[in-house]
Amino acid sequence: MEIHELTGLELAEQIRQRKVSSQEAVRGLFQRIRSIDPRVHAYLSLNEEQSLRSAKDADDALAAGRNPGRLAGVPIAVKDNICTTDFPTTCASKMLKNFHPPYDAHVVECLRREGAVIVGKTNLDEFAMGSSTENSAFGPTHNPWDLSRIPGGSSGGSAAAIAAGMAHLALGSDTGGSIRQPAAHCGVVGLKPTYGAVSRYGLIAFASSLDQIGPITKDVRDAALLMEAISNHDGRDSTSGPSGVGPCLAEIERPLEGFKVGVPKEFFGEGLAPQVREKVMEALRVIERLGGKAVDISLPHSDYAIAVYYIIAPAEAGSNLARYDGAHYGYRTEKAEDIISMFSRTRAEGFGPEVQRRILLGTYTLSSGYYDAYYLKASKVRQLIRRDYERAFDQVDFIISATSPSAAFKMGERTANPLEMYLADIYTVSVNLSGGPGISIPCGFTRENLPVGLQILAADMQEPRLLRLARAYERETNWRQTRRTAIDD
Numbered sequence: 001m002e003i004h005e006l007t008g009l010e011l012a013e014q015i016r017q018r019k020v021s022s023q024e025a026v027r028g029l030f031q032r033i034r035s036i037d038p039r040v041h042a043y044l045s046l047n048e049e050q051s052l053r054s055a056k057d058a059d060d061a062l063a064a065g066r067n068p069g070r071l072a073g074v075p076i077a078v079k080d081n082i083c084t085t086d087f088p089t090t091c092a093s094k095m096l097k098n099f100h101p102p103y104d105a106h107v108v109e110c111l112r113r114e115g116a117v118i119v120g121k122t123n124l125d126e127f128a129m130g131s132s133t134e135n136s137a138f139g140p141t142h143n144p145w146d147l148s149r150i151p152g153g154s155s156g157g158s159a160a161a162i163a164a165g166m167a168h169l170a171l172g173s174d175t176g177g178s179i180r181q182p183a184a185h186c187g188v189v190g191l192k193p194t195y196g197a198v199s200r201y202g203l204i205a206f207a208s209s210l211d212q213i214g215p216i217t218k219d220v221r222d223a224a225l226l227m228e229a230i231s232n233h234d235g236r237d238s239t240s241g242p243s244g245v246g247p248c249l250a251e252i253e254r255p256l257e258g259f260k261v262g263v264p265k266e267f268f269g270e271g272l273a274p275q276v277r278e279k280v281m282e283a284l285r286v287i288e289r290l291g292g293k294a295v296d297i298s299l300p301h302s303d304y305a306i307a308v309y310y311i312i313a314p315a316e317a318g319s320n321l322a323r324y325d326g327a328h329y330g331y332r333t334e335k336a337e338d339i340i341s342m343f344s345r346t347r348a349e350g351f352g353p354e355v356q357r358r359i360l361l362g363t364y365t366l367s368s369g370y371y372d373a374y375y376l377k378a379s380k381v382r383q384l385i386r387r388d389y390e391r392a393f394d395q396v397d398f399i400i401s402a403t404s405p406s407a408a409f410k411m412g413e414r415t416a417n418p419l420e421m422y423l424a425d426i427y428t429v430s431v432n433l434s435g436g437p438g439i440s441i442p443c444g445f446t447r448e449n450l451p452v453g454l455q456i457l458a459a460d461m462q463e464p465r466l467l468r469l470a471r472a473y474e475r476e477t478n479w480r481q482t483r484r485t486a487i488d489d
Ligand code: GLN
Pocket: 128, 129, 130, 131, 153, 154, 173, 174, 175, 176, 177, 178, 179, 206, 313, 425
């Protein structure tokens, strides 16, 4: 097996046992990135020299008998809306094109503490708004399974980097599905943690009541490893819980017994592609073999989730993005006549069309006269959605569905119709609204050889159990080993 094919955990072990050096792994990885990434465009920035220096630090520490951390020497890719002092952090926006954050995000501090080597920053939909990575101001990312298709979004760069063997671990962010949906489309694992389980300090805010940072990895063990590294209390994010989710990696190989899996009827209706449904139903049969009892359940307010999400997320985005005015930092227009035209021109030139659309939507739904009808109403329905999940988790331990109603679509297919793009978030947005954890894991391929993702949900802070079921399924099916992406053909 070549080094780039190893999972993060496998590589960490090999480095620790000094079977390969981190410098060797990093050098090989950059060679691979140079040959592949011109076709995929997963990365917005890379730094080989600095990565080799961090790799050398890890190698030297190990040679001297010190413990440089659990991720020592392992290359990781970080979504470019997560602040790093040593790379620009652009949010794939012209607005932040040359922004160099003066501080590291909390999760980045965690990675460095564990000795990980941050190799680069990955592409995304501008300010994480989108489901295809086509909204990047710096050009789209391509799906390594079929370069004519989208990798999903908004963390498309991280998912594509993992799928194409251009990083061993990655971080993404998930506001309405942006970790899980690209993971599904790229045939990798993506975990959205419970709201509050991972600090967002240094994550550039999109919709603050929904945003979470989480792992995108080759397998479930890596997701557990990375989750352990980033989930802990941080006083700089007021929503950070008193403690993290606790040990995950040691938990996941333990057998599960006598558990119930909810199959919500609302998630298997109209709009679900037949081939995707088939794969999810096959996965359910595997889970039954593993000891799960399938239970038909209902999440009665699911029909409202998209509408509620697309009111709340743009409203919060509109507020969060008010800070980009050309005065403090980031892009500033060169054509201003006075301060007002400086603000408006900066924003008209600096933000792409999808971001502008969200700001318009958010401003509208928050404006006086409309607030009660839209934002307040949506907030109330959000509570009903949350209650649906609380009730469901009184009955069952897990809930399963497809992650996305179809496999990866062709580039450009949905750019002309934003509503169609929004509707594809149907299975992912509700747990952002309700707050619980969700994982997407590979569950097979369509006839076109495109990966299909299985979404599994659990109650708040149940990540260790969620990962345990995901791992049991993965051990049983091992989809990762069965096919190769088109990129190596
Ligand atoms: N696709 C959703 C949106 O466009 C979710 C994005 C996200 O999770 N960051 O808002």
